[in-house]
Amino acid sequence: MRGKKIYVGLSGGVDSAVTAALLQEQGADITGVFIKGWYPPGMPCTWADDRRDAMRVAAHLRIPFRTLDASEEYKKGVIDYLLTEYKAGRTPNPDIMCNREVKFGAFFNYAMQQGADFVATGHYAQTENGRLLKGIDTSKDQSYFLWAVPKEVFAKTLFPLGGMHKTRVRELAKKYNLPNALKKDSQGVCFLGSISVEEFLTQEFGVDSGAAVTADGELVGRHTGSLLHTLGERISLADALPGPWYVVAKDVEKNELVVSHTPTLPTETEHINLTSMNCIESMDAGSVSAQYRYHGPRVEGVISGTRFIPAEPITEPIAAGQSLVIYNGDHCLGGGIIV
Numbered sequence: 001m002r003g004k005k006i007y008v009g010l011s012g013g014v015d016s017a018v019t020a021a022l023l024q025e026q027g028a029d030i031t032g033v034f035i036k037g038w039y040p041p042g043m044p045c046t047w048a049d050d051r052r053d054a055m056r057v058a059a060h061l062r063i064p065f066r067t068l069d070a071s072e073e074y075k076k077g078v079i080d081y082l083l084t085e086y087k088a089g090r091t092p093n094p095d096i097m098c099n100r101e102v103k104f105g106a107f108f109n110y111a112m113q114q115g116a117d118f119v120a121t122g123h124y125a126q127t128e129n130g131r132l133l134k135g136i137d138t139s140k141d142q143s144y145f146l147w148a149v150p151k152e153v154f155a156k157t158l159f160p161l162g163g164m165h166k167t168r169v170r171e172l173a174k175k176y177n178l179p180n181a182l183k184k185d186s187q188g189v190c191f192l193g194s195i196s197v198e199e200f201l202t203q204e205f206g207v208d209s210g211a212a213v214t215a216d217g218e219l220v221g222r223h224t225g226s227l228l229h230t231l232g233e234r235i236s237l238a239d240a241l242p243g244p245w246y247v248v249a250k251d252v253e254k255n256e257l258v259v260s261h262t263p264t265l266p267t268e269t270e271h272i273n274l275t276s277m278n279c280i281e282s283m284d285a286g287s288v289s290a291q292y293r294y295h296g297p298r299v300e301g302v303i304s305g306t307r308f309i310p311a312e313p314i315t316e317p318i319a320a321g322q323s324l325v326i327y328n329g330d331h332c333l334g335g336g337i338i339v
Helices: 014-024 047-061 071-088 094-113 151-156 166-176 197-205
Strands: 003-008 027-038 067-068 119-120 126-127 131-134 208-214 219-223 245-251 256-260 272-279 288-291 298-304 306-311 323-328 333-337
Touching: 003 094, 014 027, 014 047, 014 119, 014 166, 027 094, 027 298, 047 067, 067 094, 071 197, 094 151, 094 288, 119 166, 126 288, 131 151, 219 256
Parallel strands: 003 027, 003 119, 027 067, 208 256
Antiparallel strands: 126 131, 131 333, 208 219, 245 256, 272 306, 272 333, 288 298, 288 323, 298 306, 323 333
């Protein structure tokens, strides 16, 4: 990497800070970039604090620091998508669109326009000759969230942390004496920071009380709005019979939730239809494995056109709007949105 011009997305967190430090140690010409997104008006947000932490890292490493205003891309590509999907009763994955539209859309394009040779981020994934691979730390691997990124981007993208475990990253943060070495990992959605999705949706949609019923139609309580809840979620109901209660189906038009004492109902899925597919590597090489939620199980099967056919029926509900990500071993081949 010596002499290469690399723009590093500095989020203010430990992972991106260590990424910048590692590449600088390898002799690269580093510029740190904080990506400013769109934030819900009137709700608390940590972006100013995160930007300050990113600036402190850049100052410590003595590298140039820039702020990229990507609020328009955030609003259009992530926020509007999220609200549209929830209104339709589907379960979106905003982090995937954040990667595609913002980090490897707006940021990547900006870096290339500035003459960068590569961009780098603190993702736990790996690239190899323009291909996307899992990170070796299975508990942190983020390849699932990168399936929708255009394949040509990976030829100019570096993930220095993909070949190490989180414990090692923390050790390196202390070794480099980074000012945010002890900062806790962010647990929020990509664009909401400390705000929960439910808080954001409540602000957007408001509270709309409706019936919560069992699969047999028995009324067991009242919920705060079908748009505010997702499949598999444990839910607190008003005027409810003894729980626990989990959302297993929803009818947005009736504003009705079907609930159960267990997160799922008996079901069998023999194929999964996909839309908005993105191919990073060929998916036609026979048997592949698919993952239909983050940290979910891997299911063996084949891709036939825009359909995934599992070798054995899947016996738990598959949420429309979520991502099905296709793998061949450690290689992420791409994926699609579940219809």
